[in-house]
Amino acid sequence: MNGAAIPPEIAAWFDARGWRVRRHQAEMLETSDAGRHALLVADTGAGKTLGGFLPTLAAFTPSRLDGAAPPEGLHTLYVSPLKALAHDVQRNLITPIEEMGLPIRVETRSGDTPSDRKKRQRSRPPHVLLTTPESLSLLLSYPDSDTLFAGLKRVVVDEVHAFATQKRGDLLALALTRLQAIAPDMERVALSATLADPTAYREWLAPWGEIDTVELVKGEDGAPAEVEILLPVEERVPWGGHAATWAIPQLYEYVKQSRTTLIFTNTRFLAEYIFQHLWDVNEDTLPIGIHHGSLGIEARRKVEGAMARGELRALVCTASLDLGVDWGDIDLVVQMGAPKGSSRLLQRIGRANHRLDQPSRALLVPGNRFEFLEAIAAKEAVDDGQRDGEDFRPGGLDVLAQHVMARACAGEFEEAAFLREVRSCLSYAWVDEDVWNRVLHFVATGGYALEAYDKFKRIVRDKQGVWRLTHPEHAARHRMNAGIIIDSEMLQVRFRNGRNLGKVEERFAASLSPGDTFSFSGMALEVEQIRDMELVVRAAKKSAAIPSYGGLRLPLTTHLADRVRAMLVDRAGWARFPDDVREWLEVQDWRSQLPGPDNLLVESFPHGQRHYTVYYTFVGWNANQSLGMLITKRMEELGLVPGGFVANDYSLAVWSLKPVTDPAPLLSPDILTHEFIDWVQDSHLLRRAFREVAVISGLVERQHPGKRKTGKQVTFSTDLIYDVLRKYEPDHVLIEAAWADAREKMTDIGRLGDLLDSAADRLLHVELDRVSPLAVPVMVMIGRESVPQGAVDEELLLEAESLAGAAMRTSDPEQLNGPG
Known part of the structure; x- marks a missing residue:
């Protein structure tokens, strides 16, 4: 491709700044001129965003308009995972638009946008609207959405890697199918700097089965970091x-x-x-x-x-x-x-x-x-130059239920046509007639166990297969509660004069009383009073607690885990490490063994009055937490009297009154078919997962006009419904959705399954007389796992040095049981 398609106004603007139009930017314009979708993968600083918007800017240049009036209505949608990114892009877009004198209006729309501006954006939309997946879904729920998006030319999805593999990506994929149905000639564009597998993202971006319609545009290489x-x-x-x-x-x-x-x-x-x-x-x-x-x-x-x-x-x-x-x-x-x-x-x-x-x-x-x-x-x-990232998985049924409800809010729909539309994206191409009917039945009645209650009757079908809302009020309730991001319940933190500082979780606020102090937003604050969903504060001279927030931890990627394991057994490479780190590994190598790519190291040793077993799994905190629960359950069955466990990303430490002489039965793959199902059903995990899918699907509403349910009220409602469904309708579509979340997101069952499938062939069990050097980092976590990271670091480090003294002692080697 060449740069011949660059309008002279844009070329002159680049020249005036001492810039050049980069090859990938010109390719993005030519791809758009050819009416093709595009995935642009380019390093940060390569002008990705400008490349994504270049066809939009070009469409409004005088040379392209050739005397015609500028396009009216919404021309380009820009979707980003973060509100901050949308506002930043708006700032940076305004500059070239103003300097080139282009007749383009740019606005943002998110949960922070005032309601009057949102209303005006629907009746008099800007040419370019910068938004998030959730706000786009809400826009599509209005009856005038067909009119609003009828002339849409392009959708630009920025930082696509950040959310395409998650539920927000499911919601956006469904929104893209709806937009394509409204505006058949709409171009889909995605931008990213960090994709490990561009082909998978091309498949996600394209209408299902049409990956060849998505051009992969690669950016010029930048300076190495x-x-x-x-x-x-x-x-x-x-x-x-x-x-x-x-x-x-x-x-x-x-x-x-x-x-x-x-x-x-x-x-x-x-x-x-x-x-x-x-x-x-x-x-x-x-x-x-x-x-x-x-x-x-x-x-x-x-x-x-x-x-x-x-x-x-x-x-x-x-x-x-x-x-x-x-x-x-x-x-x-x-x-x-x-x-x-x-x-x-x-x-x-x-x-x-x-x-x-x-x-x-x-x-x-x-x-x-x-x-x-x-x-x-x-x-x-x-x-x-190696990248990593999450794999795509089937779209969530709770997200599909929310999309069905949004579609009904926009107007009546014909069932067969809508199913074809839903199946036209990678996330939901797998949906068959049975799954589709179950989702529709849930949205229409709440499901078999709940259909006797009028509050769950939201949509109804006539004899011709056309679905519509049972009452207009359901549309307002949907828009008030729709969303994908389910945080723990929050309380507003504000000064008495009304100035809002932000939010803390309800569970943290519940631990506070008037007079208590805490740090937030970089300030020391004292609690004056707690009322309704507000924490009223004033400035303090000193602070104590820092709010901690729930949520899943960032997982260690498999790619990085593999690199660390290879590093541990690359003894020649230890020379580049600091002396104390090199000594740590050398003593571990002498006293025990090292976990590498080809083994699953398990160490057993006594400490205090208990017996400890440390599993070096490198599968991440979530998977290790799950493994700890399963192992302790099986240890109970074997009479080993387990006491508990702690985990980090790299290892799992379990203690018991009786020693583990053979860890193989504890690492058998059948633990996932027996203990796993019992544990998840009996633990809080499935209830927590159900709580999220119940809110996302619209079964339980957090927000009512003038009032918001507290976290306790939402939990009470979802737990009640969960118990009813478990008893009377265990195959309910939301129970299935909750199981999918519990398996993938909360327990990381995929990585755990891979570990256990290979455990028998790779198991290396070493019995020691005391703690090993490599075990110290996880051992010092005992008794501290419920404390926010960072809160007790100094005390923890003192304890680590004490425990490390025993681990690193190399005198009297005749007393060591480990191989040397």
């Missing part, structure tokens, strides 16, 4: 802990030496925790901010604006700023703790410089020794 791993200057690499607070003094020096530093953490708790520690050493009172998803919109916008204007020296944040935010003044990105995946790390590194021809500079700060190895693995993966 410069990644450094921070190590203690005088101290040893910590044995345990995750917050990496040991690095705060050194980190502050980096902040002082840089123009702007973006500091990523993996949780909202750690963002507040690191910010507080960084502020404590901020002797120069440098402007340092904090940003995460639970802060109020005013606080987030204030920080985002300050960063855009270059007014901050550092910003501590979470995944809320992972994607695409273009702040060119950032010259250093810091990752506190392990990144958990090479693609996630590369995405975060790309926030620095944001220029294709300049290397992005990043600093990895490991919290402990295993995280140091993981940081090395991630750095080398980035250097090698």
Whole structure:
């Protein structure tokens, strides 16, 4: 392809800035001119967003219009996973539009958009609308959606890797099918910097079976990233802990030496925790901010604006700023703790410089020794250009039920035509007549066990197979409650004057009383009163607690886990490690064995009055938690009297009154057909999964006019319905959806199954007389697993050093039982 299609107005604008139209940007324009869909994979700073919008800008240039009036109505939809990204894109789009004098109106739409503006956007839409999957789904639920989207030319999905494999991706896939039905000539475009398997994403983006209609456009290569791993200057690499607070003094020096530093953490708790520690050493009172998803919109916008204007020296944040935010003044990105995946790390590194021809500079700060190895693995993966990511799975039935209801809210629909539409995307191509009828029956009546209750009768079918709402009020209730992101119930945190600071979880607020203090939004706050769904606070001189938030932990990717295992047995490669890390592995190698790609190491040893078994699985925290529950259940059956377990991403430690002499029966694949089903059904997991799918599907409504249910009320409602369905309709579509979530999301059954299937052939059991060096990081977690990461790091590290003394002692080798 060549650049002949570039309108002169756009070419002149690039020239005036000293830029050139990059090859992939020109290809995106030519692909659009040919009426084809496109997937653009290009490094951060390569101008992906501009490439995605170039055909839209070109459509409004005088040379392309050739005297005709500019297009009216909604021309281009831009869908992003983050509200912050949409606002950032709006800022960056306005510049070329204004400088070229193009007649294009650009607006954003999200949950933060005022209701009057939302209403006006439907009657007088902008040419370009920047939105999220949830807001798009809601737009499609209005009767005027056919009119609104009839002239739609393009949909641009940014950072597609961040949500396509999740339920938000399911919702967007269904929205794309609806839009294509309304506007058959609509072009689908997706953008990403970090795709391990572009073919799978082309298949997701395309109408089902039409992958050849999606052009894969590859961006020009950028400068390689410069990644450094921070190590203690005088101290040893910590044995345990995750917050990496040991690095705060050194980190502050980096902040002082840089123009702007973006500091990523993996949780909202750690963002507040690191910010507080960084502020404590901020002797120069440098402007340092904090940003995460639970802060109020005013606080987030204030920080985002300050960063855009270059007014901050550092910003501590979470995944809320992972994607695409273009702040060119950032010259250093810091990752506190392990990144958990090479693609996630590369995405975060790309926030620095944001220029294709300049290397992005990043600093990895490991919290402990295993995280140091993981940081090395991630750095080398980035250097090698290797990506990782989640696989696609069948679309969720709860999401499909929500989409069916949205379609009914927009107007009556014919069943057979709508089913063809639903099946036209990868996520739901698998849906057969039986599944479809069960979903429709659920939306129409709530299912067999609930159909006697009028409140669940939402849609009805006539004799011709046309479905419609049973009452118009169901549409308003749907729009009030629809959504995919199900956080724990939140309470607003605000000052008495009404200023909103953000949200904390109900369970955290329940632990507070008037007079208690806590840190939030970078401030010390004192509780004045708790009323309804509000926490009224005032400024305090000092603070104690930091809110922690529930939710699944970021999983260690299989790709990084494999790299770490290979690193452990690459003895020649240990020379590049710090002395204390190398000594740690050398003593482990001498006293026991090392877990590698070809073995599943299990160590057994006594400690205190108990017997411990440590399994080095490298399958991530979720899968290890599940394995711990299953192993302890089987140990009970075998009379080993288990006491409990703790887990991290790399290993699982289980203790009991009797020793495990043969771990093979505990790692048999049949544990997933016997103990797994019993455990999930009897535990909170299935109830928790059901609670989420009940809310997503619309069975249980959190929001009513003028009132919102508390978390306890929602839990009570869903638990009641769950018990009824388990007893009278165990094959209910939502029970099936809950099982799918419990298997995939909550227990990571896929990785666990792969581990157990190969366990018999790879098992290496070593019996020791005391704790091994490699076991120390997980052993020091005992008694601390329920405490937010970072909250007890100092105490934990002292305990780790004490336990490590026994593990690392190499005197009197005749007393060692392990192979040497």
